[in-house]
Amino acid sequence: xxxxxxxxxxxxxxxxxxxxxxxxxxxxxxxxxxxxxxxxxxxxxxxxxxxxxxxxxxxxxxxxxxxxxxxxxxxxxxxxxxxxxxxxxxxxxxxxxxxxxxxxxxxxxxxxxxxxxxxxxxxxxxxxxxxxxxxxxxxxxxxxxxxxxxxxxxxxxxxxxxxxxxxxxxxxxxxxxxxxxxxxxxxxxxxxxxxxxxxxxxxxxxxxxxxxxxxxxxxxxxxxxxxxxxxxxxxxxxxxxxxxxxxxxxxxxxxxxxxxxxxxxxxxxxxxxxxxxxxxxxxxxxxxxxxxxxxxxxxxxxxxxxxxxxxxxxxxxxxxxxxxxx
Numbered sequence: 650x651x652x653x654x655x656x657x658x659x660x661x662x663x664x665x666x667x668x669x670x671x672x673x674x675x676x677x678x679x680x681x682x683x684x685x686x687x688x689x690x691x692x693x694x695x696x697x698x699x700x701x702x703x704x705x706x707x708x709x710x711x712x713x714x715x716x717x718x719x720x721x722x723x724x725x726x727x728x729x730x731x732x733x734x735x736x737x738x739x740x741x742x743x744x745x746x747x748x749x750x751x752x753x754x755x756x757x758x759x760x761x762x763x764x765x766x767x768x769x770x771x772x773x774x775x776x777x778x779x780x781x782x783x784x785x786x787x788x789x790x791x792x793x794x795x796x797x798x799x800x801x802x803x804x805x806x807x808x809x810x811x812x813x814x815x816x817x818x819x820x821x822x823x824x825x826x827x828x829x830x831x832x833x834x835x836x837x838x839x840x841x842x843x844x845x846x847x848x849x850x851x852x853x854x855x856x857x858x859x860x861x862x863x864x865x866x867x868x869x870x871x872x873x874x875x876x877x878x879x880x881x882x883x884x885x886x887x888x889x890x891x892x893x894x895x896x897x898x899x900x901x902x903x904x905x906x907x908x909x910x911x912x913x914x915x916x917x918x919x920x921x922x923x924x925x926x927x928x929x930x931x932x933x934x935x936x937x938x939x940x941x942x943x944x945x946x947x948x949x950x951x952x953x954x955x956x957x958x959x960x961x962x963x964x965x966x967x968x969x970x971x972x973x974x975x
Contacts, residue, residue, distance in 0.1 A: 861916045884914055887938050
């Protein structure tokens with residue numbers, strides 16, 4: 650009986666080593682299961698084949714109302730009259746398909762075309778150089794002619810151009826009754842960027858031969874001479890540069906020496922805000938990297954649909970006082 654009792658005690662004895670091993674194995678199993686679940690993660694809604702319809706960056710529109718004090722003593726004739734200053738955004742399309750005709754229809758306004766092909770916001774030279782009369786077509790000198798009502802140099806430069814659009818634009822600018830103009834729109838494409846005109850001169854914000862200097866001088870001249878005219882800047886759209894092999898280079902990330910197109914845009918927005926005028930961002934908000942193929946004929950020029958889109962965007966501001974964010 651003694652031997653039997655001893656045998657039963659040994660049969661049911663607790664083995665701490667086996668228990669510890671069991672705990673270790675259990676913890677290891679739990680860890681492996683949790684790691685597998687963590688690695689698998691949760692199902693994502695992201696579809697790599699889906700193309701987003703909208704542009705990821707919000708447009709940089711800044712709409713500044715016209716101060717009532719600037720309108721004091723100015724008589725409203727009841728007709729919305731708009732003068733557009735710019736380059737190929739205005740001059741490439743003609744007739745009913747042109748920008749000014751589309752804007753006139755969309756805004757129920759009288760719209761004048763003061764555009765000069767291939768002109769720029771910044772001047773070629775920091776002071777006027779008689780050996781380069783084409784500078785008269787660039788924004789600061791066009792604004793100077795409008796404000797001084799001295800169109801002599803501009804007329805002479807236009808007469809030397811075979812394209813009749815130059816002379817037509819000068820005649821338009823000469824014969825406008827500026828007392829009836831409600832809005833001047835400044836709208837240039839990316840030609841300054843392609844022409845390697847510097848975006849700015851940090852030491853001289855009025856440097857005529859820079860993008861921002863030309864813009865600032867033009868705005869301030871118009872404000873001083875015609876304080877009752879509202880000024881709206883329409884920024885450049887998306888564009889490409891063309892390399893030595895004829896290949897398109899994305900203007901959004903290609904620096905030709907003076908910054909990328911977004912750099913020019915940000916500088917333009919800064920000038921508009923500092924001068925107290927509205928700016929509509931067409932680079933992000935109208936014709937951008939996502940949709941340019943639908944609205945451009947090549948690396949920079951708009952097609953009919955592009956001009957209509959631009960005109961409709963500006964007409965929103967004319968008709969309602971604001972623009973929608975795209």
